[in-house]
Amino acid sequence: MVHDHLTRPRGGDPGAGLAELDPPAAAVIDGYLDQLAARLPGYAPIDAKVTAELRDDLQDATLARLPRSPDQATAARVAVAEFGDPAMVAESLRPELASRVVRRLGLTLLATGPLVGACWVLALVLSDAAPPWHLLPVLAAPLLLIGAPAVVLTVVSTGRLARWISPSAAAASGTVATVTAAAGDAVLLGGSALLLLAPVGPPSSLLAVAVAASLGRLAFIGLAAGRLLGAQRGLATLTAAR
Template identity: 35%
Template sequence: MSTVDDYVASLSAALHGPKRTKARMVAEVRADLTDAIAERTQAGLTHQQAADQVVREFGAVEDLVESWQRELTIAQARHTARAVALTVPFVIACWTLLHHTGGDTLWHLPSTLAAVSAVAAVLAAATLATTGTLARWLPTPDRLPLTVAWAGTAASMSMALATLALAISAVLGTNWPLLTTAGLLTATSHALVAGSARTCRRCARLTAPHRQAT
């Protein structure tokens, strides 16, 4: 493996966040290194000499990770917020419709869980606004990614409990086709939100204020 490959691999392993965003950032680093090496080999250096020089001047991986990880963490927070904002309203609408058509078969559990999910959806929408256009004028709070991560976790847990309630209701109730469909949709939404929230928690821990202070 070449010097550039080693450097890029180390950088990629140290960064965590949305796959596409991370891949784009790593690809940009590789392209910059390759261009710089090409310029220096044209000036008379051997490829290895140029690669060693360019990598040394580019900076240690540890020095790059801190600032780049924050960018990835915010991107992951937006990814999680988007997943919550898109799935939760749909799931709540599904639960509400089912509640009106299915009577008391849901034991009112999804109604309680819907309130938790709704709060998470409002926070998600606020996060998208804060880290989007408003980010030009307002700084992104340091703890926002962690807050989004746990809000997403709470929403996903609500979906998991609702899935269980819907599954039991489908077995005990007479409206099982509708209950089963709602359960499958809720389970799918849970999987989408839970995975993103898990990654967001990991990213948020890497850029937490107490880590930066140590």
């Protein structure tokens, strides 16, 4: 049931009906949601929209139990008890949240890869660069041949085909995609630094754009590394449960 909150489309304004509950009942629901949020992994917290949808469902469950309850607060306590222990609900959400993290990473790499690559091609290959500069794309090419399929597999394995692809495959492909992207940027940046220190002139002014693009992607990968490690653990939990 909880998985449905993350995947099914919802209409209307989530949380708009909470005013129908009196303050004690609303406090019970908010307290439950606070406990749930505190037990969710830091690498992938539930966003405000999903939290509002959960609040709506708990409110509906509370209102449905009013005829058999002495007051709204009692009905709310019954509703949250039937929804499940916050720790168990949070645990059930971990794999789905982990899959979302890996998918966002894959989509980001899928979008930035061609842009970063185009910057380097324009700077090194399609310019009047000296021959040593032309070696840098050649050195990075093997990483591209490994990383590009890994990025595609990451996106596919966390999308609509996720039910047919092992979660461990998604975690592994996400790691490979991230490592190869970082390694490719490191090769290009390191090689550029060495050539600039050598008696070889810069290829073109576009080199600065390419360097900035790779540095930006490396910064993103660095920030995403912790979340990716957490997501791997979450997906491993789902794999073990299957």
